Amino acid sequence: MTYCCGILVRDGLVMIADTRTNAGLDNVSTFRKLHVFEEAGRHVMALATAGNLSISQAVISTLQEGLDNPETGEKETLAGTSSMFRATQLVGRAIRHVHGLYAEGLKDADLRFDVSFLFGGQVNGGRLRLFMIYAAGNFIECTSDTPFLQIGEHKYGKPVLDRSVTYNTDLYDALKLGLISMDSTMRSNLGVGMPIDILVARRDAGQSELNYRIEPGEAYFHDLRERWSAALRAAHNNIPRPPYR
Numbered sequence: 001m002t003y004c005c006g007i008l009v010r011d012g013l014v015m016i017a018d019t020r021t022n023a024g025l026d027n028v029s030t031f032r033k034l035h036v037f038e039e040a041g042r043h044v045m046a047l048a049t050a051g052n053l054s055i056s057q058a059v060i061s062t063l064q065e066g067l068d069n070p071e072t073g074e075k076e077t078l079a080g081t082s083s084m085f086r087a088t089q090l091v092g093r094a095i096r097h098v099h100g101l102y103a104e105g106l107k108d109a110d111l112r113f114d115v116s117f118l119f120g121g122q123v124n125g126g127r128l129r130l131f132m133i134y135a136a137g138n139f140i141e142c143t144s145d146t147p148f149l150q151i152g153e154h155k156y157g158k159p160v161l162d163r164s165v166t167y168n169t170d171l172y173d174a175l176k177l178g179l180i181s182m183d184s185t186m187r188s189n190l191g192v193g194m195p196i197d198i199l200v201a202r203r204d205a206g207q208s209e210l211n212y213r214i215e216p217g218e219a220y221f222h223d224l225r226e227r228w229s230a231a232l233r234a235a236h237n238n239i240p241r242p243p244y245r
Contacts, residue, residue, distance in 0.1 A: 001191025002033060002152030004048035005161070006118040007178055008130040008142045011171040012202040012209070013120045015046040016178045018186070020193035021053055034197040035060055037078050037121075040207040045078060045087060045121030046199045050152035051114040051135070052106075055098060059115065062094040084129040088119055092137030099135070116151045121201065128203045148178075156188040157181030175200055176224070179214075183225050196221070 004017040017034035031053060037045040047063075049056035066075030067090065081087040095115065103113045113135055120130035120142075130142035132149045142149050144167040150158060160181040165174060175198065185192050200210035214221050 001189060002050040003150070003154060003157060003182060003185045003189075003192045004033060004050055004118055004152055005148060005150045005154070005157065005178055005181060006046075006048065006120050006130045006142065007148045007161070007165060007169075007174045008120065008128065008167075009147055009165070009169045009171060009174050010167055010203075012200060012205075013046075013122075013128055013130060014171070014174045014178050015048055015118065015120055015199040015201075016175075016182055017048045017197050018182065018192045019195050019197065020191060030195065032197060034199060036199060036208065036211055038208055038211075039079060042206065043079070043081075043121065043123040044201050044206070044208050045084070045119065045123070046201070046208075047091065048118040048151065050116050052111070055102065055113065055115040056117075058098045058102070059091070059094045059117075062097055063091065067093055067097060081123060083126045084119075084121060084123050084131075087121075087123060088129075088131045088133065088139055091117060091119055091133055092139060095133065095135065095137040099137075118149055118151055122203070122206075125204070125206075128201070153185055153189050153192055157185040160184055171200065171202065175210075179221065179224055180228050183221075183228060 007014040015034055019030045021029045021031050033049045035047045063078055066077040069076050078087050081090055099113055106113055115135050117133040119133055122128040131139045133139040147167045148161050148165055164177050194216045196214040198212050199208055202209045
């Protein structure tokens with residue numbers, strides 16, 4: 001399983017992804033699901049993946065090698081796109097390209113073409129944007145009304161974000177809330193686990209401000225988990241018992 005979230009607030013973008021791909025008793029694998037494409041001063045883009053690992057890796061490799069432009073015959077890459085919208089369209093094309101290569105074989109093996117992406121960033125001084133891209137290559141965009149998107153095993157972490165994140169939330173408060181959302185998911189689903197990859201990009205900075213991996217046992221994340229558990233216990237103890245008899 002997987003849990004990834006992207007939070008787009010006034011000051012910038014937060015992207016968070018776990019790395020667990022198999023939660024069997026004796027077979028736990030770790031693979032990076034948050035991929036960063038960055039050229040300081042020109043663009044910073046982050047692509048988080050969920051679903052079939054072979055499909056998502058094929059899409060990432062396709063984007064790295066480039067797609068043929070049918071009009072010019074040249075290779076198109078994320079680094080050469082002029083805007084986040086064009087870059088998102090390119091990701092959609094890469095998904096459809098991989099679908100054309102493998103969908104029939106997956107169907108013969110009774111497997112679904114199961115993949116989804118969160119794609120956020122800023123290109124050439126354009127708008128900082130965040131998109132969710134589906135298996136068909138179509139996409140939706142995050143808005144200030146609901147300033148976060150999630151993919152994977154999102155139901156356990158969504159209530160935290162629903163109750164706390166707004167477009168005016170401080171950038172590093174958004175990171176903290178995203179990590180609490182990740183912890184809530186990990187507590188309830190063994191298919192989501194550490195290490196956790198995070199990216200913070202401040203609006204108009206032209207590069208990432210933080211690109212970091214939280215390893216198991218890290219002091220801050222351990223403290224955050226303990227404080228959140230204690231805060232929840234204190235909250236429920238402070239609420240009067242139901243008066244129903």
